Amino acid sequence: MANTKNKLSASLEDYLEAIFNLASDSDIARSKDIAETLSVSKASVTGALRALKDKELVNYKPYGFVTLTKAGKTTAAKIVRKHNVLKSFLADILGIETRIAQQAACKAEHTLGPEVITKLLRFIDFVTKENRNGYNLTGKFKKFCEKK
Amino acid sequence: MANTKNKLSASLEDYLEAIFNLASDSDIARSKDIAETLSVSKASVTGALRALKDKELVNYKPYGFVTLTKAGKTTAAKIVRKHNVLKSFLADILGIETRIAQQAACKAEHTLGPEVITKLLRFIDFVTKENRNGYNLTGKFKKFCEKK
DNA sequence: TTGAAAAGTTAGGCTGAACTAACTATATTA
DNA sequence: TAATATAGTTAGTTCAGCCTAACTTTTCAA
Known part of the structure; x- marks a missing residue:
């Protein structure tokens, strides 16, 4: 104990x-x-x-x-997963510079609960699917950011 | 001083x-x-x-x-803005339950820098525009979350 | 207008997370 | 293999944030 x-x-x-x-x-x-x-x-x-x-x-x-320990590996893997989901969202979808996305993920990973991470992952999957299906969301957003 | x-x-x-x-x-x-x-x-x-x-x-x-003070108002307004942008993203786009989005925003608002908030706001604007233009992104994502 | 209730402060203590300085253990290499 | 460099620990300090208990100030109503 x-x-x-x-x-x-x-x-x-x-x-x-x-x-x-x-x-x-x-x-x-x-x-x-x-x-x-x-x-x-x-x-x-x-x-x-x-x-x-x-x-x-x-x-x-x-x-x-x-x-x-076994438990340590499990817990650590969860944290790392959070980190990666977050970073992927920030960098791949929002188009934030890798270094900044990395830093932001480091901090926010401690504060976001499972509901948020799950949804975020789902959103990444969704966007990936849309991109594959011809609706280039990421590209459109990038363009949207550039103008004005 | x-x-x-x-x-x-x-x-x-x-x-x-x-x-x-x-x-x-x-x-x-x-x-x-x-x-x-x-x-x-x-x-x-x-x-x-x-x-x-x-x-x-x-x-x-x-x-x-x-x-x-004047400075206090300015600083506070920035924090509140962060909070609202975050909450709006979590609730309106990811479709996370209001109460949970609120809580998550409370915590994450302290860790996310201006680059992330700016991009997030831009993303919300983008999605809003797409929705208006007939491409119902939020709805599609909701459907995507429901199935499977 | 005064005295009890409510609001606010002070004092003192605890915990977590960091630090430095000084020590001990391990590793390396001459 | 002994001396030295490197790695790791211990002891003691600091600081932020919180707490409770006891005190002080303000407010309000009889």
């Missing part, structure tokens, strides 16, 4: 996401890299790892490697 | 927005009402008012009325 609470703070979500991304190739994440990714001190990372371990989302021992 | 910093925290933005809305009819906002609106203690409101006064966004004296 180590798990203190189920809801993650925006900050802890960021850590989890960073670990997920860092571990995507090597399977493990190093403290130092997490710190660099999030522009945070190593001491802050240690603190976050303890909190995440407490919630049973990471396997962590002082001076040891960090890996995600 | 009371202004300590220019960037507002999400929390202070919430206070400013609440004051703006409360003052929209009576021109003044009472501490108690701010507290109720934000579900926060009266003591927290006092703290926030001091911070906002420090940034020269509200006129505030202990035990006195609260009004927005």
Whole structure:
């Protein structure tokens, strides 16, 4: 019963996401890299790892490697999915510059609930379908933005 | 030179927005009402008012009325505009239930920058125009969501 | 016009999230 | 393999935001 609470703070979500991304190739994440990714001190990372371990989302021992638990992977994947849906909407449909879309997704991903993300994903699918069916929505919107 | 910093925290933005809305009819906002609106203690409101006064966004004296300064009005109006654009997108285009759209807008309004809001507004205009021109995008999306 | 209720403030405490500085453990390489 | 560089931890601090409890000020009605 180590798990203190189920809801993650925006900050802890960021850590989890960073670990997920860092571990995507090597399977493990190093403290130092997490710190660099999030522009945070190593001491802050240690603190976050303890909190995440407490919630049973990471396997962590002082001076040891960090890996995600099963639950950690699931949670992280959800966050990453949110991020990608958002970014895709902002960049591909609204036509916002990649870098800005990326940044915006990073922040908003913590605030938007499942209803919004689901609908957004559905909307992306819809637009894709419309584009395929000859009604070039994205193109039209782009034109609309350019004039005036 | 009371202004300590220019960037507002999400929390202070919430206070400013609440004051703006409360003052929209009576021109003044009472501490108690701010507290109720934000579900926060009266003591927290006092703290926030001091911070906002420090940034020269509200006129505030202990035990006195609260009004927005010129700068406060401008800033608050921006926040409210963000909120409305977001809510309109979520509710009118994505078809998300009003209450949920409202809540989501409350949170996301603090994280999205001007580029996103501008584009979103443009997108709403675009969809409105398309709807008027006979291509019922919103309706089509609604249908698309229903089937499957 | 005064005294009780309502509104607001102050004091003090808690938590989360960050920091620095100093320490410890691990890894590397001469 | 020992010394040094790198990585990670611990201790202690700060700050924002919130809280409660106790106090002060203002308002209003008998």
